[in-house]
Amino acid sequence: MTIKIGNIELKDNVFLAPMSGVSDAPFRKLVNNYGAGLVVSEMIASRAMILETRQSLAKLRKADNQEISVVQLAGCEPDVMAEAAKMNEDLGADIIDINFGCPVKKVINGDAGSALMRQVPLATKILEATVKAVNIPVTLKMRMGWDNSSLNAPEMARIAEDVGIQMLTVHGRTRCQMYKGNADWKFIKNVKEAVKLPVIANGDIVDFASAERAMAESGADGIMIGRGTYGKPWFVKQVIEHLKGNDFAAPSLAQQKEIILRHYEEMLELYGTTTGIRMARKHIGWYTAGLHSSSAFRNEFNRISDPQMAKTAISDFYELILNSGEQTILHQAA
Numbered sequence: 393m394t395i396k397i398g399n400i401e402l403k404d405n406v407f408l409a410p411m412s413g414v415s416d417a418p419f420r421k422l423v424n425n426y427g428a429g430l431v432v433s434e435m436i437a438s439r440a441m442i443l444e445t446r447q448s449l450a451k452l453r454k455a456d457n458q459e460i461s462v463v464q465l466a467g468c469e470p471d472v473m474a475e476a477a478k479m480n481e482d483l484g485a486d487i488i489d490i491n492f493g494c495p496v497k498k499v500i501n502g503d504a505g506s507a508l509m510r511q512v513p514l515a516t517k518i519l520e521a522t523v524k525a526v527n528i529p530v531t532l533k534m535r536m537g538w539d540n541s542s543l544n545a546p547e548m549a550r551i552a553e554d555v556g557i558q559m560l561t562v563h564g565r566t567r568c569q570m571y572k573g574n575a576d577w578k579f580i581k582n583v584k585e586a587v588k589l590p591v592i593a594n595g596d597i598v599d600f601a602s603a604e605r606a607m608a609e610s611g612a613d614g615i616m617i618g619r620g621t622y623g624k625p626w627f628v629k630q631v632i633e634h635l636k637g638n639d640f641a642a643p644s645l646a647q648q649k650e651i652i653l654r655h656y657e658e659m660l661e662l663y664g665t666t667t668g669i670r671m672a673r674k675h676i677g678w679y680t681a682g683l684h685s686s687s688a689f690r691n692e693f694n695r696i697s698d699p700q701m702a703k704t705a706i707s708d709f710y711e712l713i714l715n716s717g718e719q720t721i722l723h724q725a726a
Contacts, residue, residue, distance in 0.1 A: 395429065395590045395613050397487060397558045398529030400460060403430035405614030405634045406603075409594060410464040410489070410533070413671065418658035419625065422651065423545035426640075427616060430462060435491050437504075438467030438476035442609075464533070466491040468503040470517040474525035475592040481526045490557075492534035492548070495567045506567035510538040512646035514547065520555045529558040530715060533594070536579050539568040543579065545588040545645055553587045561616050592616050603631045623678025625651070649710035652679050653703060667701050676706065684713055 395402045408415060408423045411433040412524030448572040463485045467473045477488045492515060494505030501507075508515040523530045532552050537543040549560050562583050564575030584591040594610035597603050598620035606615050621627050626642060633640040643651060655675060660668035663714040673694050689709045696702045 395559070396507045396657065397531060397590070397700055398568070400486060402460075403427075403590075404632045406628050406635070407592060407614060407616040408432060408628055409618035410435055410491070411618050412494075413674075414622070416653055416659075416662065418662060419675075419716075420636065422625035423621065423628055424654055425712065426626045427632060427643040428574055428628045429632070430460060432462045432464050432489055432616075435464045435466050435494060435499075435505075436476075438465045438469070438473045452558075460486045462489055464489040464491050465522075466494060466499060466504045467518070468508070468514065470514075470521035471520050473523040473659045477530070478525045481528050485528065487525060487529050487531060487558075488522060489531045489533055489561075490519065491562050492532060493561075495535070495570050496620070497625070506535050506538065509535055509544060509548065510542060510565060512548065514550070514557065516551050518559060523556040530556065531559040531561070532557045533561040533563070535563050536566050536576065539566050542566075547644045548588070549583045549587045549591075553589050556596045557589065559590045559592065560587065561594050562610075562612075564595040564610075575606075577606045577609040577612075579613055580709075584611045584613075590614070594618065597631075600634045602630065603635065621683060623654075623675070623681060629699070645710065645714055648679065649707065649714075652706055652710075656703060656706065666697075669697060669699060669702060671700075684716070685709075 393404050401460070404427065407429050407705065408420065408431040409623055415434050416434065423431055438564065452570045456541050460469065461484060463480045464478050465473060465480070465488060467476065491505055492508045496505070497536060499505035503511065503514070508518065534545055536545045543566070552560060560583060561582045564577050564580055565571070565573065568638055577593055590613040592614045593606045593610035594616040597615055597617045603615060605668050606612070616629055617631065624642070630640045630642070656672050657673045663671055676693055677690050680689060693702065693705050696705060
C-alpha cells in the first residue's frame with residue numbers, strides 16, 4: 393500500500409518506531425540496510441534542541457543511508473516547538489513528527505508527550521504553531537487518550553487534520569496503561585474512520601501474526617514496529633515481505649555476528665568509548681537472547697570496559713557457538 397506524507401511517497405508501509413536510547417543513527421542505518429518504509433529518530437526535547445545540547449544533536453544525526461529524515465520532537469511550548477521544528481528543517485529534516493505519546497513521568501511531568509492528550513487546547517496550539525513554522529510535512533504520534541475515561545484520539549485526529557498534520561500514528565494504549573496490558577488495534581479503527589489522513593497502527597507488533605492482526609483490526613494504512621525490532625534490525629523487512637506474501641529469512645548466525653560487530657563499532661564512533669560501551673550492552677543482550685550460554689556471556693560482557701576486549705568477547709562467543717553446533721535460536725519471526 394502506497395502512503396504519501398505531503399509530497400513524499402513511501403516505498404513501503406511498515407515503519408521503525410522512535411525509541412529513546414534505541415533508534416539512534418547506527419540502529420536506523422541497520423534497519424534501513426534491510427529496508428523500511430520509514431525510520432524515525434529518537435524523541436528530542438524541543439527546548440534541548442534549541443539549546444543545541446550535545447545529546448540532542450547526537451539524536452538528530454542522520455543515518456548514512458537514510459533517504460528521508462524524520463525527526464521527532466516533544467515539548468509543551470508552542471513557540472519553542474515551532475522554533476525547534478524550523479531548526480530541524482534548516483538542518484535537513486524532511487519530516488517533523490510531534491510526540492503526544494510518550495508516557496514516561498519525566499516527560500509528562502513537563503506537560504509534554506502523552507500529557508497533551510488531556511490538554512486539547514494546548515495540544516492544538518502546538519500542532520498549529522509547528523505546522524506553520526515549516527515548509528515540510530508534520531506528522532503526529534499519539535495514544536488512544538489519557539485513560540479509559542478519555543479516549544479522545546479520534547477528536548485529536550480531526551484537530552490535527554484541520555491544522556495541517558499529514559499523517560497520524562496511534563499507539564493502541566492509553567497513557568495510564570503505560571506498556572501494560574494489550575494494545576487495542578480495534579480502537580485505532582475509530583481514528584482511521586475520523587480522518588482522511590494516512591493512519592499507522594503501533595503497539596505489540598512483535599511477529600507476523602500480530603502484524604497481520606494489527607493491520608486487519610485497525611484498518612490502518614500501515615504499521616509501526618518498536619520493541620519487536622530489539623536485537624532484530626531485519627524484522628521490519630521481514631514483516632514488509634510477509635505482508636506481500638513473500639519470505640525474507642533472518643541472517644545466519646555467522647552474519648549476525650558481523651552485524652553486531654559493525655553495530656558496536658558505529659555506536660562507539662557516535663557516542664565515544666565510555667558511553668558507547670554502556671549503551672551497546674542492551675543491544676548485545678537483545679541480539680544474544682536465546683543463544684546457548686548467552687546469560688553467562690552477558691554477565692561477563694557487561695563487566696568489560698575496554699572496547700577491543702569487548703569486540704573480542706563478542707567474536708569469541710559467536711565462534712564458539714558456530715564451531716560447537718549447539719542448538720540456537722536464530723531470531724526468526726513467528
